[in-house]
Amino acid sequence: MPRWEPDGVGRLQAAAFELFAEQGFERTTVAEIAQRAGLTQRTFFNHFADKREVLFGLGSEFQEEIVREIAACADTLPPLDVVVRALQAASDTMFEERRAAVTRRQEIIDANPELQERELSKQAALIHAIAAALHARGLDPETALLTAGAGMLVQQTAVRRWTQPAESRPLRELLSDALHSLRTVATQTTDQRVVPLET
Amino acid sequence: MPRWEPDGVGRLQAAAFELFAEQGFERTTVAEIAQRAGLTQRTFFNHFADKREVLFGLGSEFQEEIVREIAACADTLPPLDVVVRALQAASDTMFEERRAAVTRRQEIIDANPELQERELSKQAALIHAIAAALHARGLDPETALLTAGAGMLVQQTAVRRWTQPAESRPLRELLSDALHSLRTVATQTTDQRVVPLET
DNA sequence: GTCTATATGCGGATAGAC
DNA sequence: GTCTATCCGCATATAGAC
Structure with a gap:
């Protein structure tokens, strides 16, 4: 049994994609994206250089x-x-x-x-x-x-x-x-x- | 006699151009540019939406x-x-x-x-x-x-x-x-x- | 958490044009 | 006197570096 759910990058991308579509890019914070993906803000920035890069x-x-x-x-x-x-x-x-x-x-x-x-x-x-x-x-x-x-x-x-x-x-x-x-x-x-x- | 030296925009552009060439874009602050042009930081942002725009x-x-x-x-x-x-x-x-x-x-x-x-x-x-x-x-x-x-x-x-x-x-x-x-x-x-x- | 830099909002000063 | 263009001060939000 894995320690974490798999494909953290993919989940972050999907979460960001949804939130950007729902409420726009600027009105979405990195904290929100990470939360929806079940990860932390820190992990987001480990995978992506900045908020834009996730797209x-x-x-x-x-x-x-x-x-x-x-x-x-x-x-x-x-x-x-x-x-x-x-x-x-x-x-x-x-x-x-x-x-x-x-x-x-x-x-x-x-x-x-x-x-x-x-x-x-x-x-x-x-x-x-x-x-x-x-x-x-x-x-x-x-x-x-x-x-x-x-x-x-x-x-x-x-x-x-x-x-x-x-x-x-x-x-x-x-x-x-x-x-x-x-x-x-x-x-x-x-x-x-x-x-x-x-x- | 005019209250200010003429062509504030032009002086800001020239000052920015010089400083960027001398020490690079990132290592140059808006305060420096404004100072060399004989103006203030606030005036810089009155003329240009952001630091890049001056170029x-x-x-x-x-x-x-x-x-x-x-x-x-x-x-x-x-x-x-x-x-x-x-x-x-x-x-x-x-x-x-x-x-x-x-x-x-x-x-x-x-x-x-x-x-x-x-x-x-x-x-x-x-x-x-x-x-x-x-x-x-x-x-x-x-x-x-x-x-x-x-x-x-x-x-x-x-x-x-x-x-x-x-x-x-x-x-x-x-x-x-x-x-x-x-x-x-x-x-x-x-x-x-x-x-x-x-x- | 502090420091620095970017960027914005709002108010206000003054010279010259009308 | 009023209006406009140009510029300045202050406060502040944000972001990154250390």
Whole structure:
């Protein structure tokens, strides 16, 4: 018989998630979260650097998954395809079955500027991780960073649509759509060095 | 004779800039900044919402300039070109002659995670402002957001290179280069609906 | 628990504009 | 004289360091 209930981190995340949804981020204290999880405030701060961090636990696993996928991907694909395929694989594993949870998490973040700042920091960290993974495959650092940024643009566009009520398609498909949208936006410039198929 | 020395805001910004460069952001107190500017701590917080904000004053002018340029731009151009031209115009006005200052400011920010968070927030706000300006020209909101994100990707790529010691070309030119790089990155996908000029 | 620093609320002072 | 912009003083909530 275990000395404590298992998965303290998970219980703290769940408790925080509930309380933030019920009464908002600012009006929730760390003491409340710990109490609902059956733990102490001290234990909370052992697991999370600050109150915000409890909402961003999934992020690091997502990042690791993506970096793994990029490293494993075939050498012949163009870099942006490598990134989008990695995003699709990670989405299947970690997002696809949690649309409701992801949506509610997004609502909590959208309601609080502090949390938005942290979210942006995480996205920036993910961009740098992706760029590093691309650089490890031989891409020059500048192009790697640009490609990673483009990939995250695709990801954000897809997730934004995926978390809308009217949308029911899988995230994998919306990622493909978003990539195509980015290509369209980027291709429609006066600086044409490429012409349409048909003359 | 005026009751106070003029331009309290400017003096506070200059004092903060110096002190952050001399001894870092964290090791500088608001009291020190105010003292060097010949003002009090309370006055500092009358002008700036928090300590970080004193470094981000130029940003709002930059944003206004860009939004103005987008609104004034010819209707016939593709959206991403509209954004990049607006960035070029605003860069000529506000950045080109301050490369050293911009570089030092960037170094201060790069040395502090708190300031990076704020920088990312400002960039996100700029993306939304650009998207709103594009939407006002008739572009649908989703494409507007994607185009604005792509534009800021171009801006970041160009500024990153512009603030490197070895680089001496004008920012306007680096923006054109970065746009071309983004087009290249986005076009090199397996999902080809466009073919190269030459067969 | 004390100390320092950030940040906010409220009141009030004074020079110059009207 | 009134109004506004600019600035100052005091009290205080909060958070982290020690």
